[in-house]
Amino acid sequence: MTWIAPAAPPFGGSLVADERTLLAGFLDWQRAVLVGKCTGLTGEQLALRACPPSTLSLLGLLRHVTDVEREWFHHRFRGTAVPWLYRRDDAKDAAFDEADPATAEADHAALLAQWQSSRLVVAAAQLDDAFDDPQRGPMSLRAVHLHLIQEYARHNGHADLLRQAIDGQTG
Structure with missing residues (x-):
């Protein structure tokens, strides 16, 4: 039986919540958008590349x-x-160059598991907790959330184009 990418996990939340809840909610929304672009596609479709020489694919993302x-x-x-x-x-x-349709199901599952792991690793942290980033200097957990939101948002634009090339759907 051919694996088909399932629907994105549910997400949602208040748009009038505290900052921590809003940041986590917007990150979860962007996460779900990316996985949602993959819904209903096979591993082979997920591994389709944008255009040579690019190795960009939904599975690679x-x-x-x-x-x-x-x-x-x-x-x-x-x-x-x-x-x-x-x-x-x-x-x-x-991640892009070696995307293999045969591992699509495992790769999809790894991403969802990583989301949970990421949530757990910062659960007890405060948004002002900081670390020294070698490229940027001091950086807070707040900034990490914002960075990941923009990272997903940027790639969700790529995902729109990739999905549209596969079957004409956008979202």
Whole structure:
């Protein structure tokens, strides 16, 4: 049986909540939008590339943001040495370059599991908790949330174009 990407997990929340709830809610919304662009597609469709020489695909985006979440919430914010799932020192773009339809279901599941892990790793932290980012200097958890929101939003634009090229759907 061919795996088909399921609907995005439910998300929502108040638009008049406290800052922490709003940031987490907007991040969850952007997360769900990306996964929603994949709903109903097979692994083969998810792995379709945009246009040569680009290796951009919906599956590559799922894999990429899985590593992005690990990098920002675990590695940078918490200082935990977590391994990349896809990126390697010898292949920075492996999330895209090595996207394989045969692993689409596992890659999709890894992203959803990463979301939960990211939520848990910052659950007890305050938005003002900070770390020293080697490229940016001092950075707060608030800024990490904003960075991830913009990261997903940027890639959701890519995902719109990729999905439209597959079957004409946009969202």
